[in-house]
Amino acid sequence: MRARYSILQCFLSAPDNFVSLDSTTEDHSDLTIHLDRSKIRSHGFKAVEKYLQELHIYKASADVNGGVALYDKMTSVNDTMAKFRDVVMSKKQPRKQFVQANTTLNGDEVTIKEYEATQQGLIQSWLDREDIVGAAP
DSSP: OHHHHHHHHHHHHSSTTSEEEEOOSTTOTTOEEEEOGGGIIIIIHHHHHHHHHHHHHHHHTTOHHHHHHHHHHHHOOOHHHHHHHHHHHHTOOOOOOOOOOEEEEETTEEEEEOOOSSHHHHHHHHHHHHHHHHTOO
């Protein structure tokens, strides 16, 4: 959660309102993140590049204090952002999963089996993959 927040802060600090937060109600239940898609390449990429490069320099030079200071700065929560937390947590959705499909070769025919993007689908894909690998000559 902290890493995602630091990336949001990175986007919010990008110039020309690349990303902005809007809310018109007292309880912030209508909180909306506005991202200008036309500025993804010109502003978003540059903002993330600068942030990750700075983190990498601290890591590569073993500057723990500098890296921690930067990360703490990017993940510190001010009063305004703290007000949004309850709304964000109430609307939080489970992480999306990508489950790799399996392919099999039956004679000259290739078949593909796809799975649900759930934990059960992930497990089933591995079980089926084991059957495929175990069945190899």
